[in-house]
Amino acid sequence: MAIKQVPPRTISRVLLYIRTLGNLIKDKKDRVSSQELASMTGLTDVQIRKDISAFGRIGSPRIGYRTAELKDTLENFILQKKVVHVALFGVGNLGAALLKYPGFREEKIRIVAAFDIHPSKVGREISGIKVHSVDDAEEVIRRTCAVVGILAVPERESQKVADLMVASGLRGIVNFSPVSITVPPNVRVKNIDLGIEFISLFCETQRVHGSRCV
Amino acid sequence: MAIKQVPPRTISRVLLYIRTLGNLIKDKKDRVSSQELASMTGLTDVQIRKDISAFGRIGSPRIGYRTAELKDTLENFILQKKVVHVALFGVGNLGAALLKYPGFREEKIRIVAAFDIHPSKVGREISGIKVHSVDDAEEVIRRTCAVVGILAVPERESQKVADLMVASGLRGIVNFSPVSITVPPNVRVKNIDLGIEFISLFCETQRVHGSRCV
DNA sequence: CATTGTGAACTTATTCACAGCC
């Protein structure tokens, strides 16, 4: 099969399939149909089949997919068994919570380094990760092989820290601060803007129903 | 102007414009062009003009937009000056961090109630919000007029708590747990799946450059 | 004459409809 360019949205969904398949395997299910996957993920069965078909002919008519085989195939294409090494910048409330976030353990994500500007935080250890000074970022990131970083610092520092992250060799930034940062075109940014998520969800609920109070 | 159905992505972008305009107004700028907004938000000027045009003819050729006027118009269409009342379920690491998240203060978002299953957490107060027992959810949510909720409980409890949130009258759920939840069709869900965000960002970086270590 | 506003072209993503297969 020719290697197609897998679009970003498909990648996100495939990651969801991989996780779901992991749960199925844990439950000793070794077969699954696209319909079952659909009801587990909230997507449609056609979409799932289409997504999976980008990676080859893996399913069998009447039987569905073998969970272990499908998971392996998807993981090989997408992640190549790699572990994602992440560097955290900003050990405030949100940053510290992410350090302790148990979801990462299950996935192939490991926060390998943490940094903060404030001397009071440097040197402390949270969840087994030592907090470094941002001055050491380049060296620590090279040593720990971090490839993507979390930006979880106050708004007014985010561009400065983002510049530092780029200078330290990171190639992707998950930006939790509510301002957009400017980076060179070879660095990818994903904004997770909590405020906008809440308000847009709220707007959608308003659209469907009328308003209640306030 | 006829009221068009504003698509969800446009809403998210408009919320970004509103915030950006707020910053401009703080800086005493009373005019802004679509190009300036573009460079501030990382979007294109055409997209911004197109988005804004859904709300009327607000700009002036050669001059651009008046910041205050544009912000008012967008806010009126989208939020109608409302404050989003949010109920938090699960006061663990992530939940507690969200309670303290300063970004919400700036936006029109207020976490008005917090709940936890564990008796050890019930009754405590975090960031001025008292933690209630989930048993009181319906009453407290009615009293506080919460419309959307945050689901930040461990994976194994998320469906159970989601059911409770729906039963308590919430109309939207921001789901931070890495499993998809099932809700009635009149309830909107937004999944914020941190694991998938990191891995997909990583995949994108791999696509652009070669791999480095690991 | 720089800037908005917008129909048209294009691109991307999803859904449909059904062929193929065990």
Added chain:
DNA sequence: GGCTGTGAATAAGTTCACAATG
């Protein structure tokens, strides 16, 4: 018969090109 895989149709979203305008 029940399931996968997929070309074709449709829908959604973005960009282009340019007319309109103070």
